[in-house]
Amino acid sequence: MSFISLAARLATGLLAELRTPGRRTATTISVNSTGSHTIPTILYGQMFEHSGDGGLYAKCNSCALVPWVARNGTDIAVIEETNPVSSELPNSLQFIVQSDATGSVGFSNEGYRGYSLNRETALPDFLGHPESFTLSYVEIGNELRVQMACILWGLSAWGLSARFPDIKWFANHTFYYDGFERNGTRYMEGEYAAHVSDPNDPGNGSPPYPTVQSSTGEAAFMTGLEGNSDVVFAACYALLLQNVNISGNVGGHTPTLISFEYLFNLNKGDEYLPSTLPAHNGTLYWSISRSSSTGDVYIKLVNTAGSASDVIFDLSSFSSVSDVGSLQLLTGSETTSNSPETPNAAIPVTSSITTGSTFNYNVPGYSISAITLNTRGTVEVACHQERYGEFDASIHATHSSDTCGQARKLSTQYADGA
Numbered sequence: 001m002s003f004i005s006l007a008a009r010l011a012t013g014l015l016a017e018l019r020t021p022g023r024r025t026a027t028t029i030s031v032n033s034t035g036s037h038t039i040p041t042i043l044y045g046q047m048f049e050h051s052g053d054g055g056l057y058a059k060c061n062s063c064a065l066v067p068w069v070a071r072n073g074t075d076i077a078v079i080e081e082t083n084p085v086s087s088e089l090p091n092s093l094q095f096i097v098q099s100d101a102t103g104s105v106g107f108s109n110e111g112y113r114g115y116s117l118n119r120e121t122a123l124p125d126f127l128g129h130p131e132s133f134t135l136s137y138v139e140i141g142n143e144l145r146v147q148m149a150c151i152l153w154g155l156s157a158w159g160l161s162a163r164f165p166d167i168k169w170f171a172n173h174t175f176y177y178d179g180f181e182r183n184g185t186r187y188m189e190g191e192y193a194a195h196v197s198d199p200n201d202p203g204n205g206s207p208p209y210p211t212v213q214s215s216t217g218e219a220a221f222m223t224g225l226e227g228n229s230d231v232v233f234a235a236c237y238a239l240l241l242q243n244v245n246i247s248g249n250v251g252g253h254t255p256t257l258i259s260f261e262y263l264f265n266l267n268k269g270d271e272y273l274p275s276t277l278p279a280h281n282g283t284l285y286w287s288i289s290r291s292s293s294t295g296d297v298y299i300k301l302v303n304t305a306g307s308a309s310d311v312i313f314d315l316s317s318f319s320s321v322s323d324v325g326s327l328q329l330l331t332g333s334e335t336t337s338n339s340p341e342t343p344n345a346a347i348p349v350t351s352s353i354t355t356g357s358t359f360n361y362n363v364p365g366y367s368i369s370a371i372t373l374n375t376r377g378t379v380e381v382a383c384h385q386e387r388y389g390e391f392d393a394s395i396h397a398t399h400s401s402d403t404c405g406q407a408r409k410l411s412t413q414y415a416d417g418a
Contacts, residue, residue, distance in 0.1 A: 025310070026310035026311065026312050026360070027282075027284060027309065027310070027311050027312070028276065028311075028312045028313075028314060029275055029276045029286060029288075029311060029312070029313050029314065030275060030276045030314040030316075030317075031273055031274075031275045031288055031297075031299075031313065031314065031315050031317065031318075032273055032274040032275060032317055033273070033315075033317040033318045033319075033375070034273075034274075034317075035271035035272060035273055035290060035292075036230070036271075036272050036273070036274045037229065037230035037271070037272050038229075038230075038270060038271055038272075039226060039229045039268060039269065039270055039271060039272055039289055040229055040233045040234065041270075042233065042234045043225060043226065043229050043232070043233065043234060043235060043268070044222060044225065044234075044235050044237075044261065044264055044265060044268075065077075065078065068107055068108070069107060069108055070095075070106075070107045071104065071105055071106050071107060071108060072101055072102075072103055072104060072105045072106075073098050073100075073101050073105075074095065074096060074097050074098065074101065074105045074106065074107065075095075075096040075098075076093060076094065076095055076096070076107050077093075077094045077096070078091050078092075078093060078094070079091065079092060079093075079094045095107065177224060177225070177228035177231060177232055178224070178227070178228055180228070180231055182230065182231060185231065186231055186232070186233045187231055187232050187233070188232070188233060188234045188235065188236075189225060189232060189234070189235035189236065190236055191236055191237075192218065192221060192235060192236075192237060193218065193237065194214040194215075194217040194218045194221075207335065207337065208337075208339075209337035209338065209339045210337055210338065211334065211335050211336060211337050212330075212331065212332035212333065212334065212335075212336045212337075212346050212366045213304075213334045213335070213366055215259075215260045215330070215346075215368065216260075216302055216303065216304045216366050216367065216368060217304055218237070218260065219260045219263075219264065219285075219300075219302045219368045220285040220302045220304055222235070222264055222287075223285045223286055223287035223300060223302060224285070224287075226264075226268070226272065226287040226289065226300075227272065227287055229272060230272075237261060259330050259338075259346065259347055259348055260330060260368050262348065263300070263328055263330060263348055263368055263370045264300060264370075266370075267298040267300060267328065267370040267372060268289055268298060269289030269290040269291045269292070269296070269297070269298050270289070270290075270291060270292055270293075271289060271290050271292055272287075272288075272289050273288045273289060273290055273297070275288050283303060283304045283305035283309070284301065284302070284303055284304075284309055284311070284363065285301075285302045285304070286299065286300060286301045286302065287300045288300070290375070294374070294376075295374055295375045295376030296372055296373070296374055296375075297315075297372070297373050297374070297375050298370065298371070298372055299313070299369075299370070299371040299372075299373075300368070300369070300370050300371075301361070301363055301368075301369040301370075301371070302367070302368050302369075303363045303364065303365055303366065303367045303369075304366070305365055305366070306333075306334060306365040306366055307365050308362055308363060308364050308365050309362075309363045310360065310361075310362055310363070311360070311361045311362075311363055312358065312359075312360050312361075313355075313358065313359050313360075313361065314357075314358050315356075315357050315358070315375070316357045316358065318357065318375045319375075320375055320376060321355060321356055321357045321373060321374075321375055322355055322356075322373050322374040322375070323354065323355060323356055324352055324353070324354060324355060324373075325352070325353050325354075325355040325371055325372055325373035325374075326350065326351075326352060326353070326371070326372045326373075327350065327351050327352065327353040327369060327370070327371050328348045328349070328350050328369070328370040328371075328372075329348065329349050329350075329351070329364070329367060329368075329369050329370075330346060330347070330348045330349075330367065330368045330369075331346070331364045331365070331366060331367035331368070332345065332346040332366060333366065334366055336366075348370075353371060355371070355373045
């Protein structure tokens with residue numbers, strides 16, 4: 001599982017600070033009007049991890065045994081443990097070897113690569129597709145948070161590569177993507193999530209429901225994904241959904257506040273705009289993009305600290321910047337959670353914000369802000385269509401580009417009854 005790695009942006013510039021006596025430091029973010037790379041449409045908001053059969057242990061039940069097969073007369077079954085590992089993992093796998101069994105025994109899951117060794121893999125053959133399906137990618141490396149991780153990775157990769165030389169590999173990791181070589185290789189972040197301790201019970205893992213604090217950490221990581229989306233083409237969050245009927249936290253962490261995924265997915269352009277780099281040891285992280293079709297600029301700004309911060313945005317490199325923008329803000333205390341009892345404790349709130357070529361913004365503590373502004377300007381023009389006597393001779397329209405031409409087109413369609 002990938003933990004929070006706050007990747008820097010592919011941008012140029014230095015972190016500028018303005019210090020005024022008696023006032024806290026303000027961070028100046030200068031935005032370049034020239035895009036550096038295209039942002040993939042599937043970067044986020046399209047995919048999330050699904051655990052398939054859930055494994056034989058974490059979700060050990062009779063349904064999880066479907067793809068597994070016992071060998072040479074052995075049997076497997078799910079039983080309820082008299083002394084379970086925890087109250088949330090009450091079951092275990094029972095492996096029964098008959099007294100007269102000979103040769104190799106065990107149980108296996110040959111996967112879904114097309115080998116007709118169990119019911120699931122035999123089904124394509126039965127339906128008329130006996131050939132193996134071509135798989136280009138296989139993911140291994142989940143939960144490698146142990147000392148043997150490097151050894152286990154080597155054993156797995158070498159052995160499987162020898163048998164399946166056509167398979168390409170990608171692994172979950174905590175590396176900073178901005179340090180990756182730009183050599184044509186592209187990456188998918190297979191799983192990412194933040195782990196926070198329950199302040200009321202720090203020895204028992206995460207709190208029962210997602211918190212604003214963990215969501216700001218994950219959002220900060222996503223700003224790095226967007227900044228490095230020239231090599232990172234997609235990312236999956238896990239876990240996206242939570243079974244509220246299960247007390248505690250079986251999976252080791254609780255899902256995020258889906259609201260922050262919502263903000264990122266709705267406020268993304270198709271080209272990334274370089275800007276001043278965040279401080280690596282700071283608490284403010286941002287990503288700025290633009291829609292090439294509308295000229296809308298999307299500023300996503302994350303504060304992972306509990307105290308507010310002042311920011312000055314400098315968009316002087318743009319020829320035009322709207323005076324008013326839209327602000328969508330998700331914020332709360334460190335432990336604020338949405339739950340069945342309080343489903344709206346932390347939700348995005350939309351308001352207007354004064355913008356311009358330079359504008360100030362006070363970033364609340366533990367917050368995710370999405371600011372939208374336009375950089376093409378609005379011009380009101382009057383285009384006269386004098387040959388249509390019954391039609392109003394003056395049509396006023398506001399467009400981001402080719403305003404007069406668009407107005408003429410609209411007036412012609414109206415007069416023709418279109």
